[in-house]
Amino acid sequence: MSSARTLSAFHHWLLDGKPDLLGHLRVMVLHGTQAFPDLAGSIAHYLNEYDDRADGHWLAVGEPLIATIAADAAQRRLLGVDQPCEKCPPTGPCGLRKVIKGLALHGHVVLDSIHAGAATEKLEGVFHVSLGAHHKDCHMHLNASRFHERCLAPIIADVYLEWVQCSYRPPHFA
Numbered sequence: 224m225s226s227a228r229t230l231s232a233f234h235h236w237l238l239d240g241k242p243d244l245l246g247h248l249r250v251m252v253l254h255g256t257q258a259f260p261d262l263a264g265s266i267a268h269y270l271n272e273y274d275d276r277a278d279g280h281w282l283a284v285g286e287p288l289i290a291t292i293a294a295d296a297a298q299r300r301l302l303g304v305d306q307p308c309e310k311c312p313p314t315g316p317c318g319l320r321k322v323i324k325g326l327a328l329h330g331h332v333v334l335d336s337i338h339a340g341a342a343t344e345k346l347e348g349v350f351h352v353s354l355g356a357h358h359k360d361c362h363m364h365l366n367a368s369r370f371h372e373r374c375l376a377p378i379i380a381d382v383y384l385e386w387v388q389c390s391y392r393p394p395h396f397a
Contacts, residue, residue: 229288230298236282237301237329248348249277250327251383252339254358259367260285262354263335265376270333274384277331284326285335290314293322302326350383362386 256262263283270281292298293307293314304325307318316338323342326332327349334343340358343349353361354375355368363382367375 226287226291230291232282233284233288233292233298234301236280236331239280248327248346249274249330249387250343250346250349251333251379252343252349252351253333253335253354254340254351254361255354255356255367256335259354259372259375262372262375262379263333265373266380267333269376269380270331270383273380280331281333282326282331283333283335284323286337289319289322289326289336289338292326293318299325302329350386352379352383 251266253263253266263285267281267283270277271279274281292302292304296313299306299313299322302322302325304321307313307315307321311317319336319338320342323334323336323339324346327334327339327343327346336342340351344360351358351361351363353364355366358364363379365375365379370378
């Protein structure tokens with residue numbers, strides 16, 4: 224997807240969606256997706272079709288869109304992200320994590336970024352998925368090499384939808 228179309232999708236998601244202000248974030252973080260560059264988009268597409276509570280407002284966000292938002296003060300303001308740290312450039316790791324956290328706080332987002340785990344680590348209601356390499360504190364570990372690529376999005380999204388419906392989650396698994 225071109226950067227202009229991706230930025231347009233971000234604006235549509237931001238302006239049409241309702242932020243998750245009730246503390247029930249609906250966020251997914253993917254780890255180890257290098258072999259599956261379109262997986263976040265496939266998961267968001269699936270969730271837009273089957274997550275009735277989202278009203279079609281799931282957005283897949285990868286490194287290019289995060290960097291585009293971080294580099295533009297107007298885009299950061301739209302997202303409600305404060306200024307970058309005084310000693311860090313807006314597109315440095317600290318600035319990228321601030322953008323990711325702003326996206327996560329809005330909710331209904333599938334994050335595919337190496338910085339997403341650190342940016343969301345203190346937020347409750349974030350579902351972490353590890354593909355291949357074992358990442359600590361993930362809700363789901365999947366040996367992606369054992370599945371056909373087109374099966375991964377429905378498997379991950381269905382497990383997420385079951386998880387989000389659970390009425391009880393121990394605090395260390397939230």
